[in-house]
Structure formats: C-alpha cells, structure tokens
Amino acid sequence: MVDAEGHLPLPWLAGPLAEALRTQKGHALLVHGPQGIGQFELALSLAQSWLCEDLTGGHACGRCASCHLVQARSHPDLLVLLPEALAEALGWTNEETTSDKASKAKPSKELKVEAIRAAVLFAQTTSARGRGKVVLVHPAERMNMISGNTLLKTLEEPPGEARFILSCGAPQDLLPTIRSRCQAVPLALPDPEVARRWLADHQVAQPDVLLAAAGGQPLEALAWSKDGLDAVAWTRLPRQVAAGDAGNLATWPLPRLLDALHKLCHDALCVACGAPPRYFPPAALPQKPAAVAALNVWSKELGTTLRHAEHPWSGPLMVESLVLQARTALAPRAN
Numbered sequence: 163m164v165d166a167e168g169h170l171p172l173p174w175l176a177g178p179l180a181e182a183l184r185t186q187k188g189h190a191l192l193v194h195g196p197q198g199i200g201q202f203e204l205a206l207s208l209a210q211s212w213l214c215e216d217l218t219g220g221h222a223c224g225r226c227a228s229c230h231l232v233q234a235r236s237h238p239d240l241l242v243l244l245p246e247a248l249a250e251a252l253g254w255t256n257e258e259t260t261s262d263k264a265s266k267a268k269p270s271k272e273l274k275v276e277a278i279r280a281a282v283l284f285a286q287t288t289s290a291r292g293r294g295k296v297v298l299v300h301p302a303e304r305m306n307m308i309s310g311n312t313l314l315k316t317l318e319e320p321p322g323e324a325r326f327i328l329s330c331g332a333p334q335d336l337l338p339t340i341r342s343r344c345q346a347v348p349l350a351l352p353d354p355e356v357a358r359r360w361l362a363d364h365q366v367a368q369p370d371v372l373l374a375a376a377g378g379q380p381l382e383a384l385a386w387s388k389d390g391l392d393a394v395a396w397t398r399l400p401r402q403v404a405a406g407d408a409g410n411l412a413t414w415p416l417p418r419l420l421d422a423l424h425k426l427c428h429d430a431l432c433v434a435c436g437a438p439p440r441y442f443p444p445a446a447l448p449q450k451p452a453a454v455a456a457l458n459v460w461s462k463e464l465g466t467t468l469r470h471a472e473h474p475w476s477g478p479l480m481v482e483s484l485v486l487q488a489r490t491a492l493a494p495r496a497n
Contacts, residue, residue: 174352195349198379294323460491
C-alpha cells in the first residue's frame with residue numbers, strides 16, 4: 163500500500179497503478195500476472211486510492227485519515243479476503259480466519275464460501291466514510307466452484323457503490339464468467355535492472371543470480387533469500403544433484419525443492435538442445451549435455467511428484483529419491 167510518504171511498496175508498480183486508475187471503467191478489476199511480482203500490493207494500492215480522501219499525484223496520498231486506516235488494516239469500508247494460510251503472514255486477519263484458526267490446526271488454503279457470503283453482505287452495507295465499499299480477494303484462484311458462483315452473482319448485479327478487486331496469478335483457474343465481468347489489469351515482470359536494484363537495496367547478495375532463479379520475480383527471490391537460500395547454494399545445486407549428493411536438501415520445503423529441480427530439468431533440456439539456460443548460470447550446469455529422452459522422463463516424474471506434494475512423505479527418503487532421479491537424468495549422453 164502507499165505509505166505516509168506517498169511511496170509505493172514496489173517501484174515497478176507506479177506505471178500499472180496509474181494506468182489502472184486512469185482506465186478503470188467497471189466496478190470490478192482483475193489484477194493478474196506471474197507470482198512474486200506484487201499482485202496483492204498493486205490491488206491494495208488500488209483499493210487505498212479508491213478510498214483516499216485527498217487523491218493527489220495519480221494515486222493515494224498516504225497521509226489522509228482514510229489512508230491511515232488502510233495502513234493500520236482497519237478501514238471500515240475495505241474488506242480483504244485471504245485464505246487463512248496467507249492472512250497471518252500478510253498481516254490481515256478477520257473474523258473468518260480467526261474462527262478457523264481456533265477451530266482446526268491446519269490453516270485453510272481456500273477462500274471459503276462463508277467468507278464470500280460475508281463479503282457480499284459487506285458490499286451491500288452503507289459506506290462509513292462516504293467513498294464507497296471495496297472488497298479485495300486474493301488470490302482469487304483459491305475460490306472453489308461454490309465460492310466463485312456466490313461471488314459471480316454479486317459481480318453480475320453489484321450493490322450501490324461497491325467495487326471489487328480480484329488479484330491472482332492464475333486467471334485461467336477462475337470461472338470464465340467471473341473473468342468476463344472484470345476489467346483485466348495485467349501485471350508483467352518488472353524490468354530486470356529495477357528488480358536487481360530493489361533486491362540489492364534489501365541486502366540480497368548477487369541479486370542477478372537469485373532473480374534469474376526466481377524466474378524474474380523479485381518478491382520470490384527476496385523470500386528465498388530470507389529463508390537462507392543464497393546464490394552460492396543455487397549455483398551449487400546442479401552439480402551437487404548430478405553427483406548424487408543430497409547435502410542439506412532435506413531442510414528445503416518440498417515444494418521449493420521440486421520447483422528448483424523443475425527449473426534444473428528445464429535448463430538441462432535447453433543445454434541439450436543448444437539453447438541458453440534460463441534459471442541457472444551456464445557455468446553452474448554440468449558441462450556434458452544429458453540425453454533429451456532421459457530429461458523428458460525426469461520432467462514427467464517431477465510432475466507426478468508435484469501433484470502429490472501435500473502428501474506426508476518421509477522427508478529424507480523423498481529427497482534421496484529425487485536426487486537419484488536427478489543423477490540418472492543428468493548423466494552425460496552417449497556420443
């Protein structure tokens with residue numbers, strides 16, 4: 163959101179925010195783009211700008227009473243809907259997430275129909291500060307079929323001055339009828355140089371390496387850095403698994419390890435076909451190309467494992483199995 167100095171949370175959002183505010187026509191916007199580049203931050207800045215009581219400079223001022231309420235996460239006319247698993251991490255909680263947390267141990271990753279129904283009722287009430295009501299749903303693809311249909315009815319016939327912002331990384335997972343009722347706000351990967359400077363300002367060493375590792379998504383790269391994954395560990399990974407060395411990979415969260423191995427498989431296929439790698443520095447990859455057929459088999463195996471990533475696997479055994487697959491697939495092809 164826009165801070166008290168009038169600064170946006172991420173420098174590459176200034177253009178998309180100004181364009182969205184300038185071209186907005188409908189009552190519902192769909193902010194979408196690759197994960198890890200700031201969909202939620204852009205959506206929240208849009209909501210803050212709509213509610214701002216002293217709109218200057220093309221976006222929220224960051225200083226008025228309404229902006230302070232948004233910054234304090236207590237604006238009476240703003241409802242932010244997040245899955246319980248995300249709400250606490252992002253600093254947004256509501257009665258729905260609080261009651262869920264008290265009722266069961268494992269946080270929900272879905273946006274439940276009860277929360278969507280509460281949002282519909284919220285949108286129908288009178289604005290407390292006279293700037294309308296705003297409902298922000300993130301990530302919108304976490305709505306199941308029932309939740310999506312419940313929201314669809316309100317998008318078809320919006321109440322009063324209510325406006326909606328749906329933020330997501332996978333718009334194809336939304337109901338087509340929901341997408342058709344929202345004005346699209348596409349968010350592209352930021353300029354690499356801007357992203358590298360931002361990462362360097364956040365004390366990320368060798369930001370170019372981690373930015374490439376994260377597919378150009380700076381927020382993802384920063385999260386990796388905070389979790390202890392640095393450029394040295396990333397560049398060591400290809401030859402480490404090619405040698406069958408699991409090392410400390412058992413300490414990695416399984417989804418992150420699978421993501422890293424998928425990227426290694428992608429780059430190994432690129433090298434085998436004579437194309438430049440995308441995620442790893444060329445010098446970090448095994449210098450003798452692997453067989454394309456073996457890499458294709460590995461890619462399918464990784465896809466199967468990813469579909470069952472939530473299964474309570476034995477961590478060390480799963481890592482040993484994944485490293486063995488990698489070693490087999492990365493073996494130099496016969497001449």
